[in-house]
Amino acid sequence: MKKFAVIMSLLLALCICSVSFAQEPETLTLLLRAGTYGEVIKALIPEFEAAHNCKIEFSEETFDDLHTKISMDAINAEGTYDVIVVDGSWKAEFIDNDILADLTELGYAYDEDIIPATLPAGIGPDGHAYLIPFFGNVTVFMYNQDLIDKYNNGVVPTNWADVLTLAQTMKADGVDGFLLRAGAGDNNVSDFLPVLKSFGAWVMNDDYSEITINTPEAKAALQMYVDLYKAGNMLDKDNIVAAINSGSAAMGVGWPGWGAEHYTTIPTMSAEGADPQNSSIYGCWFIGMANNSTHKELALEFLKEVTSAEFQQSTVEIGGVPCRESCLLNEDSLKINPNLEVVYNSLAVGTYRPFVTFWSEYYTILGPYIEAAVMGQQTVDEALDAAQAELAGLL
Amino acid sequence: MNQGLSKPKRKFDEDKAFPHIMLAPTIVVMLIMTVYPIAFTIYYSFTDYNLLKAVKKGYNFIAFDNFTKLFQNAVFRTAIFNTIKFTIFAVLAETIIGLLIAVFVNSLPKGQKVMRTLLLLPYLLPTVTVALAWRMLLSSNYGPINQWLVDMGFKDMANYNWFYHIGTAFWTVWLIDVWQNVPFVFLLLYASLQGVPTQQYEAAHLDGANMFQRFWYVTLPNIRSSIFLCLLLRTIDTFRLFDKVNILTQGGPVNTTTTITQYLYAFGIKTLNFGFGSAGALVMTILVLLLSIPYIRTAIGSK
Numbered sequence: 102m103k104k105f106a107v108i109m110s111l112l113l114a115l116c117i118c119s120v121s122f123a124q125e126p127e128t129l130t131l132l133l134r135a136g137t138y139g140e141v142i143k144a145l146i147p148e149f150e151a152a153h154n155c156k157i158e159f160s161e162e163t164f165d166d167l168h169t170k171i172s173m174d175a176i177n178a179e180g181t182y183d184v185i186v187v188d189g190s191w192k193a194e195f196i197d198n199d200i201l202a203d204l205t206e207l208g209y210a211y212d213e214d215i216i217p218a219t220l221p222a223g224i225g226p227d228g229h230a231y232l233i234p235f236f237g238n239v240t241v242f243m244y245n246q247d248l249i250d251k252y253n254n255g256v257v258p259t260n261w262a263d264v265l266t267l268a269q270t271m272k273a274d275g276v277d278g279f280l281l282r283a284g285a286g287d288n289n290v291s292d293f294l295p296v297l298k299s300f301g302a303w304v305m306n307d308d309y310s311e312i313t314i315n316t317p318e319a320k321a322a323l324q325m326y327v328d329l330y331k332a333g334n335m336l337d338k339d340n341i342v343a344a345i346n347s348g349s350a351a352m353g354v355g356w357p358g359w360g361a362e363h364y365t366t367i368p369t370m371s372a373e374g375a376d377p378q379n380s381s382i383y384g385c386w387f388i389g390m391a392n393n394s395t396h397k398e399l400a401l402e403f404l405k406e407v408t409s410a411e412f413q414q415s416t417v418e419i420g421g422v423p424c425r426e427s428c429l430l431n432e433d434s435l436k437i438n439p440n441l442e443v444v445y446n447s448l449a450v451g452t453y454r455p456f457v458t459f460w461s462e463y464y465t466i467l468g469p470y471i472e473a474a475v476m477g478q479q480t481v482d483e484a485l486d487a488a489q490a491e492l493a494g495l496l
Numbered sequence: 497m498n499q500g501l502s503k504p505k506r507k508f509d510e511d512k513a514f515p516h517i518m519l520a521p522t523i524v525v526m527l528i529m530t531v532y533p534i535a536f537t538i539y540y541s542f543t544d545y546n547l548l549k550a551v552k553k554g555y556n557f558i559a560f561d562n563f564t565k566l567f568q569n570a571v572f573r574t575a576i577f578n579t580i581k582f583t584i585f586a587v588l589a590e591t592i593i594g595l596l597i598a599v600f601v602n603s604l605p606k607g608q609k610v611m612r613t614l615l616l617l618p619y620l621l622p623t624v625t626v627a628l629a630w631r632m633l634l635s636s637n638y639g640p641i642n643q644w645l646v647d648m649g650f651k652d653m654a655n656y657n658w659f660y661h662i663g664t665a666f667w668t669v670w671l672i673d674v675w676q677n678v679p680f681v682f683l684l685l686y687a688s689l690q691g692v693p694t695q696q697y698e699a700a701h702l703d704g705a706n707m708f709q710r711f712w713y714v715t716l717p718n719i720r721s722s723i724f725l726c727l728l729l730r731t732i733d734t735f736r737l738f739d740k741v742n743i744l745t746q747g748g749p750v751n752t753t754t755t756i757t758q759y760l761y762a763f764g765i766k767t768l769n770f771g772f773g774s775a776g777a778l779v780m781t782i783l784v785l786l787l788s789i790p791y792i793r794t795a796i797g798s799k
Contacts, residue, residue, distance in 0.1 A: 165766055168766070169765060169766065169768070172547060172548050172768050173547065175548065175551075176547060176548070176551050194548070198548040198549065198551065198552060199551075199552070200548070277655055283657070283659070283660040283748065283749070284746045284748060285746065285747065285748045285749075285750075285751075286746065286762070288746075334636070334655055334657065335657060335660045335749075336636060336637075336657055336660070337631075337659075337660075340635055340636055340637050340657075343637040343638065344636070344637050344655070347637065349637065349654075349655060350655075461766060461767055462763075462767045465762050465763065465766065465767065469571065469747075469748070469750060469751055472748055472749055472750050473750045476662055476749050476750050478662070478750045
């Protein structure tokens with residue numbers, strides 16, 4: 102009788118366990134970029150969990166840590182993360198190393214509402230979709246309206262020569278005319294690229310076979326950057342936004358997700374009359390699926406919903422910058438954030454950072470040289486010639 | 497007869513085996529946690545191992561190429577110089593200030609417990625919190641320190657950025673590190689001071705020794721080994737300086753605050769070149785050992 106009771110108890114326990122296991126909801130794990138970029142994705146979680154009877158866990162990382170975590174997890178047969186947020190500049194490296202799931206193979210297709218110019222960073226060499234743009238980050242020109250009114254009759258300069266002249270006038274008056282972002286590497290390289298492009302220079306040639314960072318045009322661009330520093334200051338991102346919004350500084354290169362009050366399209370010309378260039382640099386954030394995800398079906402559903410026009414529209418209220426035409430030019434969106442029109446215009450004619458597997462090494466090497474020139478530790482010629490020599494080793 | 501002979505032999509073997517059995521778990525843990533990672537690091541330092549590329553393309557044995565690249569790299573040489581400079585200045589400052597505070601608190605007739613608790617607070621805070629708190633204090637926009645300097649008449653300090661000026665970045669990080677770690681030295685030396693026999697002070701007093709002589713001839717010899725322990729522990733810890741630099745300056749401006757660990761993070765971890773990173777880690781370990789040897793020898797000698 103005792104034996105029978107023990108066996109029955111064990112069987113009962115086994116049944117309860119199996120029932121509870123059977124009802125365990127599927128868990129989707131997201132790896133997000135910290136800040137507004139992550140907030141706009143997190144907004145979907147409660148609704149998605151309820152609709153799909155699943156559980157969502159997430160981790161938010163800084164730019165560098167996000168890249169490292171994605172890479173570290175990619176070597177596992179079964180990944181920790183299902184849905185990953187990816188910077189457009191990592192595409193080549195990640196696709197080359199099979200980190201991203203082929204979304205086309207899983208049945209996904211881009212729709213026509215997504216701004217076409219943002220798509221190349223999501224498409225692989227095979228023409229398939231690997232990443233979907235969800236945050237229209239692109240370099241913009243931040244300014245303080247009161248200072249522009251006071252020193253330039255409300256006219257925002259449209260070329261770098263005019264920006265410099267205005268910044269120098271302000272500096273003479275004790276106001277920081279132009280702010281550079283501190284932090285050698287991705288920070289200062291990303292913010293220097295619009296100036297570089299405006300001068301008709303670029304980091305590499307068109308087929309990525311040659312480093313072109315010490316051309317006369319590139320040197321002229323860096324000289325402009327050095328002069329802009331002399332007419333201003335170098336601060337971290339939070340202080341740049343605070344300084345420009347509060348009026349202790351006037352202008353700077355920024356990104357829509359930073360929360361600046363006023364910004365416009367980045368200057369496209371080195372000086373009045375020069376050839377305009379596509380100097381808005383894309384920094385769009387993409388969302389994709391880890392190739393080693395164990396919940397591909399559910400992850401794909403999440404990707405579709407988080408990038409849908411309806412959801413993207415709803416993120417505008419919490420600081421989202423959609424990559425969809427219908428959302429950016431929507432009257433409701435523009436009422437909430439009038440700057441979205443600027444973003445739309447910038448996204449339409451931007452330039453991508455090179456799609457090369459060694460881009461993170463490229464900016465890690467170039468960053469300190471830009472800083473050295475700006476701080477006067479090296480001349481522009483010395484800095485860019487040395488950078489050229491070191492960067493050539495990456496090819 | 498045979499049975500009688502075999503018994504003591506078995507007992508002898510058991511006695512011999514017992515300590516080994518007892519040590520076995522520790523040895524296994526040591527092998528897994530220490531020996532394996534070190535062996536792994538040494539092995540990969542001679543390869544071009546890149547975490548991502550290795551999955552598809554494998555990696556190659558490249559002998560001393562990583563080490564050659566390291567020492568040919570001007571930034572790495574700067575990182576070594578910065579690390580040694582930072583370590584020497586930080587450890588000296590922390591030890592001297594910590595010792596002075598410990599002696600002062602130990603001499604207080606009342607309130608030692610309160611002082612001890614208050615002085616320990618900076619050390620109890622996580623490094624990230626310390627770095628962020630100082631970043632806010634020294635912010636060029638809303639930082640109270642710049643504001644106070646402006647109020648004191650230094651008008652140019654309104655927008656001064658302590659972390660991105662070549663002249664101040666290194667010393668600002670140094671100051672923050674010293675501020676956070678002085679309590680550790682204080683605590684260790686304070687505990688050591690508690691053990692100094694009071695009779696020695698009384699005898700010195702009777703012999704007419706003044707305050708400085710009592711400190712020099714009684715206090716210092718008694719806490720000598722603790723001072724060397726502080727120097728050793730702080731040297732090892734400071735040599736690995738990373739969090740503060742990474743949060744506050746990321747090695748800038750112009751690599752003036754780049755430390756070896758910051759360099760390895762930028763060029764080994766971020767770029768996933770673990771072979772190169774392993775070579776750098778080995779060089780760093782050797783440097784720490786070289787710096788620690790004099791302390792260890794002196795500490796052992798004093799015992």
